[in-house]
Amino acid sequence: MTAPLVFLPGWCLGRGPLNAAVDALKGQIFDLPGYRDAPLISDFNAAVDDIAGRLQPGTRLCGWSLGAQLALAIAARYPAKVGKLILVAGTASFVQRDGWPHAMPPEMLAEFAAGIAADAEAMLPRFVGGFNRGDARAKAVSAELLKLADPRPAGEVLATGLTWLRDVDLRTDAPLVKAPTLLIHGAADPLMPLAAADALAALMPDARREIFADCAHAPFISCPDDFLARVRAFLHD
Numbered sequence: 001m002t003a004p005l006v007f008l009p010g011w012c013l014g015r016g017p018l019n020a021a022v023d024a025l026k027g028q029i030f031d032l033p034g035y036r037d038a039p040l041i042s043d044f045n046a047a048v049d050d051i052a053g054r055l056q057p058g059t060r061l062c063g064w065s066l067g068a069q070l071a072l073a074i075a076a077r078y079p080a081k082v083g084k085l086i087l088v089a090g091t092a093s094f095v096q097r098d099g100w101p102h103a104m105p106p107e108m109l110a111e112f113a114a115g116i117a118a119d120a121e122a123m124l125p126r127f128v129g130g131f132n133r134g135d136a137r138a139k140a141v142s143a144e145l146l147k148l149a150d151p152r153p154a155g156e157v158l159a160t161g162l163t164w165l166r167d168v169d170l171r172t173d174a175p176l177v178k179a180p181t182l183l184i185h186g187a188a189d190p191l192m193p194l195a196a197a198d199a200l201a202a203l204m205p206d207a208r209r210e211i212f213a214d215c216a217h218a219p220f221i222s223c224p225d226d227f228l229a230r231v232r233a234f235l236h237d
Contacts, residue, residue, distance in 0.1 A: 003058040003083050005235070006030055008051070008067030009159040010089075012124065014150025021220040024228055025235075030054065032067065034157030035150065040095075044164045048073045051128055058083035060235060061179075064193070065089050065217065066161055069168055075181075076173035083172065085181040086231060089217050091196040092174055092203065094165040102195035106166065113162045120158060124149075134188030135216035144221055174203035181207040182234040184227070186215035 009015050013186035014036065015029045022029055024179040034040035035045050041047040052074045055061070061082045063071030068090030077083040096103045115123045116117075129144050152158075180202055185197040194211065201207040210230045212219045220227045 003009070003060050004028065004056050005060045005062065006055060008032065008036070008061070008063040008070050010065030011165070012127070012149070012158060013145060014153070016150045017145050017221060021224065021228060023233060027060075027062070027090065027207050029198070032070070032161070033098050033216055034160060035153050039155055040154075040160065042074075042160050042163075044070075044168050048077060050077040052081050053112050055081045057081055057184065060084045060086070062086035062088065062231075063090065064220075066094075066165060069094070069164070069170060072170050073168075073173055075189065076176040079176070079178045082177075082179045084235065085177060085179045085235040086184065086234065087181065087200075088184045088219065089186065089192045090183060090200060091192045092170040092200050093168070094192075100169075100171065100199070102193045102199055104191070109162065109166055113159070116158055117155065117161065120152060120155060123133060124152065131189070131191040131217040131220075133190045133216065134214075135186065135218075135222050136214035137222055138216065141216070141218055141222045143185075144217060148221075171203060171222075174200060175205065177204050177206075179206070180234075180237075182231070183209045183210070184219055184230065185209060186212045186217060186219050186222070188215060190215045 007029045031038040061071045065213045068087040075085045093100045095106045129142045183197045213220045
């Protein structure tokens with residue numbers, strides 16, 4: 001029997017942008033804490049424990065952006081639960097830290113978080129447009145993501161995710177991942193630079209990269225056929 005394929009979405013947009021790819025791959029989506037009917041869990045480690053507790057052993061786990069950080073932590077801390085790992089636009093640390101320059105300056109994230117707290121509705125199009133800068137189909141991809149996005153979660157949920165992005169550092173978790181790992185990354189991703197994928201791959205025992213040229217933060221929307229082909233090849237390898 002084939003192991004389940006589970007996807008974890010990114011911050012704010014929910015499952016909507018992933019639905020087409022997940023359906024094509026015959027997978028399922030676990031909503032992040034606070035999204036749709038999932039209860040909010042404010043502590044990152046507790047969220048990792050909660051999601052891991054609902055996975056079958058050997059699950060093929062895929063995460064996008066913030067979901068990729070959760071997936072990485074689950075694979076490191078619950079190795080029996082993850083048979084294969086796919087990180088889409090993933091990183092070990094979303095913000096710059098000592099020894100980790102491949103990320104957003106903390107003060108930029110703080111400014112963005114303040115903007116979200118003040119007016120999330122106005123900030124969302126700027127956020128989506130910003131992380132698609134450099135994509136060959138930037139305007140079309142941004143419009144599609146905004147159209148597909150789930151209803152915006154509560155402000156407390158958005159703030160919790162931004163706190164995780166500020167605080168979580170998975171550089172010590174990455175070497176513990178035993179599952180074969182595929183890092184899917186847009187070469188033009190301004191939110192999670194390609195150098196972050198390179199540095200993360202170097203920390204992991206069994207990771208390989210698939211780089212999408214002229215693509216930014218959402219390759220499953222920007223290059224859907226190529227995305228599905230590369231994921232299928234990894235899953236059936």
